[in-house]
Amino acid sequence: MLSTMSTPARPLEPVADTAHRLLEAAAEAFADRGFHATTTRDIASRAGLSPAGVYVHFASKEELLYQLSLEGHVAARDMLRSAADGASSPTEALRAIMARFATWHAEHFRVARIVQYEFANLTPEHRDAVLGLRKQIDAVVRDVVTSGVASGEFTVDDVPDTTLALMSMAVDVARWYDPEIKRTPEAIGAAYADLGVRLVTAR
């Protein structure tokens, strides 16, 4: 019976299964050309499948978008939470979340573009699910700003407005980032940690 087992011991670097390859192909295509400009034939051929092969693994093109959007939002949220939790002060927390958020938007600019720009192309149900994650992401940043104001380290005119501006700077990295440029994602992150601190500092 052993020979009929379908799940052998997982190697350390598993070969990407077909569903995973399709997600990667869709991520590239959606980020490069946008959801509506991407055809299922595009995705299928990038993954080495016929057009029909996609539908064994995903019910629709939107389902691929949803999976990518969901995974991207979860990854961003978890990364921000761990950055904020590991810091010893609001200032250090702000530096950590800005650095990691900006770095993430550069390093994963394809998924980040899907997260930021393709949200409106989800079905209403899927949009609602992702909206919950977006609120959690917002909350991480807002809580850091609030705690810095409370401790007296930060001086801001308005917490929600400042939160939004901080996120705007980092989110916009996904728009202009190009893997061809010289600046590394880490250098971008370091610069944005500094810029973030400036935004919460009054003279």
Add this chain to the structure above:
Amino acid sequence: MLSTMSTPARPLEPVADTAHRLLEAAAEAFADRGFHATTTRDIASRAGLSPAGVYVHFASKEELLYQLSLEGHVAARDMLRSAADGASSPTEALRAIMARFATWHAEHFRVARIVQYEFANLTPEHRDAVLGLRKQIDAVVRDVVTSGVASGEFTVDDVPDTTLALMSMAVDVARWYDPEIKRTPEAIGAAYADLGVRLVTAR
């Protein structure tokens, strides 16, 4: 022969001609749904025309996009230049350009979205033409930052990086702005003038 004249004295509030109505219809549709998700039937019916009626005025859907993108970039550039030129110091210039740029991205968020997010859907020739305007827009902001550094009013780590971050904040307004929200475009502009100054100020 007077009765055959096609251009009577222009009234103060001219009725929008058909080409203009089409541009407005396309702006709404492209901003709401994106270039590729918008159909020419969409645009035609919003403008009260049959699908074929579009092609009397514009050679293609992309031509509509190009006109909107071009007009939007020119408007943004001219607005920024006049804001910078009218200021008495780099700090006042920065406040003026940030306020007006942010206000513009809220007030004209539909055209602004087209300007910022549909650039990649232009033909290569049209992209090149618009790229020149984008460089001019960048130059206005960069020159203000440079002059502030020269005068000693600003302290920045890196002029191009700071220029980009300033623009990111204002550009991102078009992504999150919603005419339903309470904040007025002017209030947003005022807040971004302050945030801009913070970004060029070190403790």
Add this chain to the structure above:
DNA sequence: GTCTATAGCATGATAGAC
């Protein structure tokens, strides 16, 4: 689980009457 073939429909753009 992958393929070939195609259904069923929407799209951008054009032809030609008025």
Add this chain to the structure above:
DNA sequence: GTCTATCATGCTATAGAC
């Protein structure tokens, strides 16, 4: 300059063989 009708194409998704 606008219409109706339509072309030619491309799209998402499905059917059914293997």
